[in-house]
Amino acid sequence: MDLSFNRDELPVVALAGRPNVGKSTLFNRLLKKRRAITDPTPGVTRDPVAMDTLILGKPLCLVDTGGYKLDRDEDSPQGHIDRMVLEKTMEILHKADVIVLLFEAGEISLEDEEFINVLRPFKPRLIAAVNKTEGGRRAEEAWNLLSYGFNEVLMISAEHGDNIIDLERAIFDRLERLEGLPKKKKARKTIGGVLPEREAGIRIALLGKPNTGKSTLSNLLTSSSASIVTNIPGTTRDVVEGSFKWKNRSFLVLDTAGIRRKTKVNENIEYYSVNRAIKTIDEADIVFLVIDALEGLTDQDKKIAALAHDKGRGIIMILNKWDLMDGDIKNTFEAVKDRIHFLFGQMEYAPIIPLSAMKGEGIDKLLRAAVNVYKQLNIQIETSALNQALDRWLTENPPSSGKQTHFKIRYAVQSNVNPVKFIFFASRPKAVSEAYISFLRNRIRRDLGFSSIPVSVEIRGSGRGSDAVKRGGSPGAGKSAGGSMVSNVSRTNGSSGGAARASKSSKSHKAGKSGVSRKAGKSRQSGKTSGKSGKRRQR
Numbered sequence: 001m002d003l004s005f006n007r008d009e010l011p012v013v014a015l016a017g018r019p020n021v022g023k024s025t026l027f028n029r030l031l032k033k034r035r036a037i038t039d040p041t042p043g044v045t046r047d048p049v050a051m052d053t054l055i056l057g058k059p060l061c062l063v064d065t066g067g068y069k070l071d072r073d074e075d076s077p078q079g080h081i082d083r084m085v086l087e088k089t090m091e092i093l094h095k096a097d098v099i100v101l102l103f104e105a106g107e108i109s110l111e112d113e114e115f116i117n118v119l120r121p122f123k124p125r126l127i128a129a130v131n132k133t134e135g136g137r138r139a140e141e142a143w144n145l146l147s148y149g150f151n152e153v154l155m156i157s158a159e160h161g162d163n164i165i166d167l168e169r170a171i172f173d174r175l176e177r178l179e180g181l182p183k184k185k186k187a188r189k190t191i192g193g194v195l196p197e198r199e200a201g202i203r204i205a206l207l208g209k210p211n212t213g214k215s216t217l218s219n220l221l222t223s224s225s226a227s228i229v230t231n232i233p234g235t236t237r238d239v240v241e242g243s244f245k246w247k248n249r250s251f252l253v254l255d256t257a258g259i260r261r262k263t264k265v266n267e268n269i270e271y272y273s274v275n276r277a278i279k280t281i282d283e284a285d286i287v288f289l290v291i292d293a294l295e296g297l298t299d300q301d302k303k304i305a306a307l308a309h310d311k312g313r314g315i316i317m318i319l320n321k322w323d324l325m326d327g328d329i330k331n332t333f334e335a336v337k338d339r340i341h342f343l344f345g346q347m348e349y350a351p352i353i354p355l356s357a358m359k360g361e362g363i364d365k366l367l368r369a370a371v372n373v374y375k376q377l378n379i380q381i382e383t384s385a386l387n388q389a390l391d392r393w394l395t396e397n398p399p400s401s402g403k404q405t406h407f408k409i410r411y412a413v414q415s416n417v418n419p420v421k422f423i424f425f426a427s428r429p430k431a432v433s434e435a436y437i438s439f440l441r442n443r444i445r446r447d448l449g450f451s452s453i454p455v456s457v458e459i460r461g462s463g464r465g466s467d468a469v470k471r472g473g474s475p476g477a478g479k480s481a482g483g484s485m486v487s488n489v490s491r492t493n494g495s496s497g498g499a500a501r502a503s504k505s506s507k508s509h510k511a512g513k514s515g516v517s518r519k520a521g522k523s524r525q526s527g528k529t530s531g532k533s534g535k536r537r538q539r
Contacts, residue, residue, distance in 0.1 A: 010052065010061045010176050014092050016119070017102035018111040019067030022131040026158035027064035027103060030055065030168070049093050056172045057456070063096070066116045069472040093122065098174050103145065116148050127170050129154040134162050201250025205284035205313075207304050212290045213320040217357035218242060218255035246367050247523065254280045267532045276453045283308060285418060286314035286373055288366075288395055293319040293354065297340050305347055309454050312419020314373035315350040318366065323356035349445065371450075376453045379417040386412050386422075386448070393443045397461040399436065407431040410462040420455050425462035432459045 001008060015023045031053050049064040093099055093446060099122055103112055126389045127151040130142040134157035145153045154170060166320035204221075206214040222242035222317050240255040254278070261505050280289060291301050297317075317340065325332055326488040333354050341348050351369045355362025390412050407428040415421050426432050437457050445451050 011097040012060055012061045012063060012092075012095060012173055013055075013098045013100065013175075013179070014063045014065055014096035015102060016065050016089065016093060016115075017067065018109065018115060021067070021102045022158045023067070023102055023103040024049075024064055026100075026129075026131065026156075029158045029161065029394065030062055031165055035417070039452055043304065048240075049087055055168050058172055058175060060171075060175065063092055063455075065092050068111060068118075078341055087451055091119075093119070097125065097178060097241070098123050098127065098129045098171055100171070103334055105130055105132045105142055105143070108144060108148075109422050113148075119166045120149075123149070125174075126150070127167070127174060128152065129156050129167055131156055131158050133157055134160045148150070199400050202370060203252045203254070203283060203285045204370065205254045205256060205280040205286070206288050206290055207256055207281070207308070208290035209292070209298065209300050209304075211359045212292045214253055214290045215240070216289060217288070217318070217320065218253050218355050220360055220363065221251070221253050247371075250372060251367075251370075254284060262359055278307060281311050283314055284313055285377060286370055287314060288316050288318050288370075290318045290320050291320045293336070297343055302344055305344070307351070312454050312456055314370075314377050314453050316345065316366065316369055316373060317347075317350055319352065319354040320357055322354035323359055323361065325354075339460070349452055353466070359517060373452050374387075375452050377419070377420060379449055380417055381414045381448055383413050385409075386414060389443070389447055390424075392447075393440065396443075397436075397439055400431075400433075405431050405433070415458075416456075419456065420450060420453060422455065423458045424459055425460050429461045430461045 015027055019092075027049065031051055048066070050064055053060065053062050055062075066089050068086060068089065085138050088395055099119065101115075101119060130139075130145065130153060133139050133142060133155040136155075139155050140154060142153060142489055152170075154163060156167055158164070206218055208214055218240065219242075222244045242253045242255070243249050244253070287305075289301060289305055289308070291297060301317075305315055319336065321333055322333075336354075340352060351371055351373065353362060353366045387414070390409065394409060399409065405428050407430075410425045410427065412422060412424045415423050422440075424432075424440065437459065441455050441457050444455050444457070461489050
């Protein structure tokens, strides 16, 4: 699907309705992919989720909004979140060109009636649709919506796909009838949609534990309020996308849910949110690991960093809430930095940036670091220059000359950028120690300009018919969200040297057996031994 259109002129189609009527399921159905989190629990969607798509060939921005709640306890934490969700939903609806007002099959509820009254000023932009009417289920009651002033009501099933084409035609026709659509430049910033893929620029994923300030930082970077911000951990659930430009460079920001330890995740919604957050690592160029400066680096932060490291993503550690730190700022930062390197020395290459998302301090330094990391991720070293450097490294630190540990490195190539990967071809891959792989990786970082990113090193057999491979990731790699830190160096048997040794051993074994047989024959012929038992022993 080609989405390379001018997004500043895209019409906005918003999905609205009370909680649990199936807005997120319809959102995924219209996108033809799973993007929004769906769950039977009411009120799953909080932040608006916006995606560019095509409906019947027409480019538009589709927005899934939070549900409209009638009963809100303003004094409770949940009531505070509900109020912010409503404010965000109404902000989107004011800017939408078409609003699909979704109902659930059955009797009209008080929340439905109140929301209809709230949206009466938007009537020319409204399309009424009743969800969960698969097989004509409760369709008779749904027709009562006509008494609320709607000229047409569409019966659909978002889950089963019933009559979705009718809804798509209604959206298409409504957009066609709208003349002189206003440009959406300002509106788009607050909606937090995404840039077309070819204009996406540097893709940033904000990851970290709950309540470290990821959404505050996302809103600051995008100059918007796309993400709902509270001091209640776990406010963000869906991935909220936003875009901005800095010094003529385009950035895409993916604000994610906080990632807690597996043992603390006890709700399906949080489980899906955490999985979605982890998957954004695959979509990003750089991970901003947001750490609470007051709490410092934790084991969970190290696990998240290891996940990004294993995938070869650039990593920048952000010490947020730095304005709340006591003492001399410069000396404090050096002390905190040294402590992080001491606790997590394997990630010493990753830049560490102190900032305050609340006050907007440290942003320029952060974005300069991001641009530098992105440049390193995309450096391509010519093979000739790489092998000239390899000759120097081999002279500086020659491979072991021991009988069992000797090997030769023939040549090297850079096989990939973003993530960066180098392949070294050796005579005996199994003999290349992990220490020597670390030496090669460190020299790549020092001499070739990869000082701030993870570098993957793979050792392959260079002998004819050799299929031995020994991989060496960057140091400290390899920890799943719930596991322990492991090395991502893996060994496989079958090098050419090993095969030769096995062949030699086999020939020697056969020769030995032949010699024993001849000796036994001579002994029997000479008659030096006698008796049945002696013959059996010789045989």
